[in-house]
Amino acid sequence: MSDEARLGAYLDAAETRQLAALAEFVAFASISSSPAAQPAIARCADWIQQQARAAGFDEVTAFPTSGNPVVLATLASPDPDAPTILMYGHYDVQPADPAEWQTDPFSPEIRDGRIYGRGVSDNKAPIMINLNAVRACRELYGSVPCNLVYVIEGDEERTAEPLGEFSRDHADLLAADVLHVADSWMHEPGVPAVTIGVRGMAALDFSVSTARWNLHSGIYGGAVPNAVSVLAELLAGLHDANGRVAVAGFYDPVAEAADEERARWAAFAPEPAAYLAETGSRYLAGETPYTPLEQIWARPTLEINGAWGGFRGEGIHTIVPASAHAKITCRLVADQDPQQVIDQIAEHLRLHTPVGAELVIESTLAGCAPLSMPADSPAVRAAAAALEAVWERPAVVGRAGYSVPAAEVMARHAAGNAFLMGFALAGERAHGPDEHFHLENFRKGIEATVGFWRGYAAAS
Numbered sequence: 001m002s003d004e005a006r007l008g009a010y011l012d013a014a015e016t017r018q019l020a021a022l023a024e025f026v027a028f029a030s031i032s033s034s035p036a037a038q039p040a041i042a043r044c045a046d047w048i049q050q051q052a053r054a055a056g057f058d059e060v061t062a063f064p065t066s067g068n069p070v071v072l073a074t075l076a077s078p079d080p081d082a083p084t085i086l087m088y089g090h091y092d093v094q095p096a097d098p099a100e101w102q103t104d105p106f107s108p109e110i111r112d113g114r115i116y117g118r119g120v121s122d123n124k125a126p127i128m129i130n131l132n133a134v135r136a137c138r139e140l141y142g143s144v145p146c147n148l149v150y151v152i153e154g155d156e157e158r159t160a161e162p163l164g165e166f167s168r169d170h171a172d173l174l175a176a177d178v179l180h181v182a183d184s185w186m187h188e189p190g191v192p193a194v195t196i197g198v199r200g201m202a203a204l205d206f207s208v209s210t211a212r213w214n215l216h217s218g219i220y221g222g223a224v225p226n227a228v229s230v231l232a233e234l235l236a237g238l239h240d241a242n243g244r245v246a247v248a249g250f251y252d253p254v255a256e257a258a259d260e261e262r263a264r265w266a267a268f269a270p271e272p273a274a275y276l277a278e279t280g281s282r283y284l285a286g287e288t289p290y291t292p293l294e295q296i297w298a299r300p301t302l303e304i305n306g307a308w309g310g311f312r313g314e315g316i317h318t319i320v321p322a323s324a325h326a327k328i329t330c331r332l333v334a335d336q337d338p339q340q341v342i343d344q345i346a347e348h349l350r351l352h353t354p355v356g357a358e359l360v361i362e363s364t365l366a367g368c369a370p371l372s373m374p375a376d377s378p379a380v381r382a383a384a385a386a387l388e389a390v391w392e393r394p395a396v397v398g399r400a401g402y403s404v405p406a407a408e409v410m411a412r413h414a415a416g417n418a419f420l421m422g423f424a425l426a427g428e429r430a431h432g433p434d435e436h437f438h439l440e441n442f443r444k445g446i447e448a449t450v451g452f453w454r455g456y457a458a459a460s
C-alpha cells in the first residue's frame with residue numbers, strides 16, 4: 001500500500017474520533033474579549049494541552065501572560081538534520097450573538113458536509129488539522145519528519161500584546177527555520193494557496209489649526225485661513241497624478257516584484273470587472289502601471305480613512321473653520337519600516353503645512369512590519385507540492401494585502417521566513433453568524449500537512 005493510501009485508510013478509521021474532538025473544541029466559548037468567558041478560556045487552554053499530548057507532542061506547557069495562557073507544544077524529530085517549523089494558531093474566538101445564528105454557536109452541528117460553530121473556521125479546525133497530522137504521523141510512521149514548535153495563543157481576536165510578551169520572554173524556545181501560520185484561507189473553493197507575503201501597517205492621526213475659534217464668514221471670510229481647505233490641500237498632496245504616494249522616501253525600501261513572479265500572478269489575477277462586482281466600487285483607482293492584484297499584493301498604500309472639520313449639522317452655518325482632522329493608515333511592503341513611514345509622513349505634512357498654521361500629530365501606531373519570503377524556498381516548494389498532490393491542481397503561491405500582526409511577532413524567530421497555509425474559505429463567515437468549516441478541507445488539510453512535513457524534511 002502506498003503511503004498516501006495508508007494515510008487515507010487511517011483517516012477513514014479516525015474520522016469519527018477526529019470530528020468528535022473538533023466538536024468538543026468548538027463547544028468552549030473561548031471569547032477572549034469577554035471577561036465572563038474567562039472560565040471557558042481556562043478550560044479550553046487545558047483541553048488543548050491534553051489534545052497536544054494525546055497527539056504525541058513531547059512537551060506541552062501553558063505559559064501565563066498578561067492575557068490568556070499561551071500553549072506551547074514541542075516535538076523533536078528523530079532525524080538530527082530535520083528542519084524546525086514554528087507553527088502558530090489561536091484558540092480564542094470572536095463573540096457570537098445566538099439570535100443571529102441558525103443553531104447555537106457553541107453547540108456545533110454537522111450538516112451538508114460542513115461543521116457549524118463559532119471559531120471553527122477561525123481558527124479551531126485548522127488547529128485540529130495540525131494536531132491530527134501529528135498524531136497520524138506518530139501512529140503511521142512512528143515519528144514526525146520535522147521538529148515542531150507549536151504556539152497556540154488565546155488573545156488573537158483581542159490584542160497582539162500577550163503574544164508579544166511571550167515571544168520576547170521565551171525567544172530561546174521558539175527558534176525555527178520557518179514559520180507556518182495556519183490562520184489563513186484557501187485561494188477559493190477547490191484551489192489551495194500558499195501565501196508568502198502579507199503587508200505591514202502604520203497609522204497616524206493629525207489635525208491642523210488655523211485660528212483659535214471658528215470665525216464669522218461674513219465679517220472675516222476672505223481674510224483668514226480656512227482649516228478645512230488647508231486640510232484638503234494637505235490630503236490631496238499625499239498622492240500624485242499617477243496614484244503614487246508623494247511622500248519623500250516612501251518607496252525607497254520597496255523592491256519591485258520579480259518579473260517571473262508578476263507573470264505567475266497574472267495567470268490567476270481576477271478581471272477588473274470582478275473587482276468592481278466584488279467591491280461595489282464604481283471604478284478602479286490606484287498606482288499606475290500596476291494591475292489591481294499587484295497593487296494589493298506588492299505595492300504599499302497610503303489611505304485616508306477619515307477627515308472632518310467645520311460645520312456638519314443640518315442647514316447652513318456661515319463659519320470659517322478653525323481646525324480640521326484626518327486619520328491615515330498605510331499598508332506596507334518589502335523592507336518598509338512602520339515607524340520610518342510614520343516619520344516620513346509627519347515630515348511631509350510639516351513641510352506642506354502653510355506657515356502660521358499649526359500641525360499636530362495626534363497619535364501614531366507602528367502596527368507591524370510587512371513579511372515576505374521567496375517562492376523558491378524549500379518550505380514553500382514543499383507546501384505547494386503537498387497541496388497540489390492532495391487537491392490535484394496547482395496551489396496559488398501568492399501574497400495577500402492584509403496584515404497579520406501575530407505572524408510578524410512570530411516570524412522574527414524564523415529569520416523572517418514566514419508563510420501562511422490554511423484551509424479555511426473566505427465564505428465560511430469567520431467573525432459572522434453561522435460560521436462553518438468544510439469537512440472536505442479538514443481531511444485534505446491533514447493529508448496536505450503530513451505531505452508538507454515529509455516533503456520539507458526530504459528537501460532539507
Ligand SMILES: [Zn+2]
Nearest residue numbers: 122123156183
Ligand atoms: Zn484567526
